[in-house]
Amino acid sequence: MTKTSQFNAVQPPAARSSTALGLLRGAFCGNLTLQSCIDCGEIQYPPSDxxxxCLCGEFSWKPVDGSGILLAETLIRVSNEPYFSERLPWRIGMVRNINDVSLVCHLLPGCSVDQKVIVDIRIDESGRPVLVARPEIESRVHETDVPRPWGNEFNSSLVGKKILLDDINSPFAQELIQLALTHGASSVASAKHGRGTNDEIFIRMN
Structure with missing residues (x-):
């Protein structure tokens, strides 16, 4: 697992739809969890209503195999977002998942086009779920010698961490609280902002 990153004054863009927040289930469980249509069983990404x-509007969230092939990558050199502009260049790529779903992911060092990767869901410094691809075989590349993102940009484990939620009252928040405690979190509390320690993970629900 990667080292928990510090929260910075400048954070990644936090805008997400309420539907996309369902990805937090995978981040809490440590796997790739995607929407599965109740009627036809289609696995889809990005999350949709x-x-x-078949245009059905009912879904379950299903853990799926995170294996796939990195089809293409790009190196972002210019960004209007302050968080990314401070960390450029930044790698992202398109992964064709084993379930025949295309996933746009942050690429950790060692990911190479046409090679196998593993995609999972992690939590970024704004408290939002993001898709991150890592090499199938652990890379020996020294992170600081290659473009970002690096592993410590994301939280990938709840074990021993205090989880801070900016909303603990909704049914979805209650579901996440149970998942957090089941998967090793030390405690869950209400907070409007993250405090920037290695022992806490802030989750933005709104």
Missing amino acids: ACRI
Whole structure:
């Protein structure tokens, strides 16, 4: 697992739809969890309010195999977002998942085009879920010698951590609290902002 990153004054863009927050289930469980249509069973990404095949509006969230092939990558050299502009260049790529779903991911060092990667869901410094791809075989590349993102930009484990939620009252928040405690979190509390320690993970629900 990667080292928990510090929260900075400048954080990644936090805008997400309420539907996309369902990805937090995977981040808490330590796997890739995607929408599965109740009617036709289609696995889809990005999260949506309607199935791309049958237009059904009901989904379950299903853990799926994170294996895939990195089809393409790009190196971002210019960004209007302050968080990324301070950390450029930054690698992202398109992964074709084993479930035949295309995933746009942050690429950790060692990921190479046409090679196998593993995609999972992690939590970024704004408290939002993001897709991150890592090499199938652990890379020996020294992170500071290659473009970002690096492993410590994201939280990848809840074990022993205090989870801070900016909303603990909704049914979804209650579900996350149970998942957090089941998967090793030391405690869960309400907080409007992260405090920037290695022992805490802040989750933005709103």
